[in-house]
Amino acid sequence: MSKDKVMSKDKLTIIPAAKPLSGRAVPPGSKSITNRALLLAGLARGTSRLTGALKSDDTRYMAEALRAMGVTVDEPDATTFVVTSAGELKAPAAPLFLGNAGTATRFLTAALALGHGRYVVDGDEHMRKRPIKPLVDALKSLGVAIDAPTGCPPVTIDANGRFTNNKVVIDAGLSSQYVSALQMAAACGSEPFTIELAGADIGARGYIDLTLAVMRAFGARVSQPTPSSWVIEPTGYTATDFVIEPDASAATYLWAAEVLTKGAIDLGIANEDFTQPDAKAYDVIRQFPHLPAEIDGSQMQDAVPTIAVLAAFNETPVRFVGIANLRVKECDRIHAVSTGLNNIRAGLATEDGDDLIVASDPALAGQRLPADIDTFADHRIAMSFALAGLKIDGITILDPDCVGKTFPDYWKVLSSLGVAIKDE
Numbered sequence: 001m002s003k004d005k006v007m008s009k010d011k012l013t014i015i016p017a018a019k020p021l022s023g024r025a026v027p028p029g030s031k032s033i034t035n036r037a038l039l040l041a042g043l044a045r046g047t048s049r050l051t052g053a054l055k056s057d058d059t060r061y062m063a064e065a066l067r068a069m070g071v072t073v074d075e076p077d078a079t080t081f082v083v084t085s086a087g088e089l090k091a092p093a094a095p096l097f098l099g100n101a102g103t104a105t106r107f108l109t110a111a112l113a114l115g116h117g118r119y120v121v122d123g124d125e126h127m128r129k130r131p132i133k134p135l136v137d138a139l140k141s142l143g144v145a146i147d148a149p150t151g152c153p154p155v156t157i158d159a160n161g162r163f164t165n166n167k168v169v170i171d172a173g174l175s176s177q178y179v180s181a182l183q184m185a186a187a188c189g190s191e192p193f194t195i196e197l198a199g200a201d202i203g204a205r206g207y208i209d210l211t212l213a214v215m216r217a218f219g220a221r222v223s224q225p226t227p228s229s230w231v232i233e234p235t236g237y238t239a240t241d242f243v244i245e246p247d248a249s250a251a252t253y254l255w256a257a258e259v260l261t262k263g264a265i266d267l268g269i270a271n272e273d274f275t276q277p278d279a280k281a282y283d284v285i286r287q288f289p290h291l292p293a294e295i296d297g298s299q300m301q302d303a304v305p306t307i308a309v310l311a312a313f314n315e316t317p318v319r320f321v322g323i324a325n326l327r328v329k330e331c332d333r334i335h336a337v338s339t340g341l342n343n344i345r346a347g348l349a350t351e352d353g354d355d356l357i358v359a360s361d362p363a364l365a366g367q368r369l370p371a372d373i374d375t376f377a378d379h380r381i382a383m384s385f386a387l388a389g390l391k392i393d394g395i396t397i398l399d400p401d402c403v404g405k406t407f408p409d410y411w412k413v414l415s416s417l418g419v420a421i422k423d424e
């Protein structure tokens with residue numbers, strides 16, 4: 001839970017928007033890019049200045065972990081981290097607690113495997129259910145003494161600064177973060193290192209491109225001999241000043257609010273200027289209320305809850321495919337979205353294997369349908385269902401502070417666009 005809670009209420013109710021939402025609302029910095037840049041700055045000798053950064057639970061956990069390992073992380077203002085490092089992450093005195101931050105947990109696990117001494121990577125009760133075994137097995141195959149008895153955090157690493165071979169095969173079916181983690185760690189090795197995918201299946205490939213872009217900005221050299229393999233040179237990282245773009249997943253709520261209310265929200269950045277995978281959601285969202293009958297969410301996974309809630313107001317039903325990974329995010333998002341929609345009106349959503357089918361009903365708009373939405377402590381469930389509240393009277397979001405994971409000002413931003421929010 002965020003230290004600086006935005007509302008500190010158990011629940012809040014969205015009052016339907018009386019008029020189109022309009023105004024300027026710039027999403028916070030990208031979580032994915034901030035946590036990559038923080039790690040690479042921590043692995044680089046010298047001082048790196050990260051601007052436009054996200055300050056939220058997930059990035060605070062990463063920054064705290066770096067501090068616990070001897071890195072100086074200063075925060076001169078609300079969107080800047082200044083990171084000064086000797087270029088190594090010293091074994092911390094206590095386990096690293098990373099909340100439910102998947103990026104911090106996976107990225108650090110691989111990077112610390114090249115450290116020296118004992119590191120314990122742990123998280124909250126949700127993180128302790130999120131699989132990390134494929135990454136742990138890959139590191140074991142590199143001679144690292146690493147153990148995660150449940151297949152989820154906590155992970156204990158006894159590192160001696162080296163891998164015993166220069167190639168690893170990784171199954172990224174459950175999470176692309178395992179690949180990103182190995183890629184970022186590999187530049188700190190002593191020889192060129194090859195990463196190969198075990199299967200064709202990988203989560204959103206766009207996150208790999210994002211990883212490579214941040215690595216290159218910090219001086220790494222990477223080539224891609226085949227679509228499913230990468231060779232990383234042992235360059236280490238060079239401290240640099242780095243500008244972080246706004247968060248594309250956060251942008252999806254604003255894009256959806258805009259089409260739902262026929263408003264005009266200025267995000268301060270054009271959709272085509274994002275480099276993050278979720279920006280693909282823009283073209284889908286703009287088709288509302290004529291969303292396609294089938295949407296493949298595999299390459300814009302974090303945007304699926306947003307589009308699924310939007311789909312409830314579409315003119316025709318939508319089947320979401322390619323979303324099996326959503327079951328191992330902050331919560332089982334297929335189940336959470338389906339539960340929330342069916343709570344609003346029975347039959348609005350169906351789980352079909354790992355597909356989600358959303359029955360559409362434009363007539364939902366304007367109705368009073370009181371529903372307490374269980375967010376399952378998942379920021380994206382809270383933020384997505386707030387969108388339903390813009391059109392339906394009676395939508396109450398439970399545990400609204402969970403937005404602090406990636407978008408602490410979410411409720412303030414909605415208010416600034418004219419949304420009335422009743423806290424209780």
Ligand SMILES: O=C(O)C1=C[C@@H](OP(=O)(O)O)[C@@H](O)[C@H](O)C1
Nearest residue numbers: 032103175176177203207301302
């Ligand atoms: O690399 C990243 O920054 C991310 C990768 C995705 O996770 P998976 O790779 O686990 O699907 C995404 O859902 C997450 O929010 C951020």
Ligand SMILES: C=C(OP(=O)(O)O)C(=O)O
Nearest residue numbers: 100101102103302329330
């Ligand atoms: C899946 C998410 O986060 P992470 O895996 O980084 O915890 C998310 O932010 O939607």
